[in-house]
Amino acid sequence: MNPMDTLIWLVNFPVSHGYAMVFIAGFSILGLFAMSARGTAPGGRLRSIREREGLLAPGARPQGEILRRLVRIVFRVLAFVMLGSLVLGILGLTGVPVTRSYIYENGRPTTATIDGDWVTFTTAEGVEYTLENNFFTPSVHPGGYTSIPSTGNVVVRYLPSHPQAYVIDGSQQPR
Structure with missing residues (x-):
């Protein structure tokens, strides 16, 4: 299996579903970045109040601190993945052949x-x-928005290792 084909196959999903990705990523990015901020993990606010009021023993180790850090890292990674999907979706909507040329x-x-x-x-x-x-x-290349029939036969090109990544061959379509 070709690693480049796999990368193109993964990137092709947000590009080929640009309209949906713009809305999904646009609405989820702020929440994901908020969850990745310090102090948003469960119990973090309560601990800071207890520290301020002196209700914690001096030198007490915070319970679950490693889990809270792990949760923040996971949400931060998800936020950057969604940010990348947003950019790829916008490029797909504007007709930039991000993956279509390779396919x-x-x-x-x-x-x-x-x-x-x-x-x-x-x-x-x-x-x-x-x-x-x-x-x-x-998914038309070359020509991006070349007119294709709504029914009938066309020529497509697909990646042999990932047939879900395909383009309609715009150069071999009836004009």
Whole structure:
């Protein structure tokens, strides 16, 4: 399995679902960054009040401090992943071929049928895939927003190790 194909396959999800990723990431980033801030873990505020009032024994080790740090790190990592997804979603919405160029150059061509927003094709191994071709971020390359029929046959290129990452070949479509 090619590591670059795997990376493109992972990055292709937020790019090909740009509209949804902008809203999901946009609404979740603030909450994730807030949860990753110091003092937001459960019990942190209560401990600071107890320290201020002198209710804790001097030199008492904070219980669960390692868990609170781990929770903050996890939420911080998730926040940065969502920030990256937001950027990739915006690039997908604006038509920047973040992953489509790589898939077009390294993909295996095959014939597919389009039925509305769904593309159905069979890989060389004989496995049939029915995948979404999102209206807001269509998977067409080259030409980004080349007009493709809403029903009928088209040529797609897919990554052999990850067929879920595909593009519709805009150079071989009926004009």
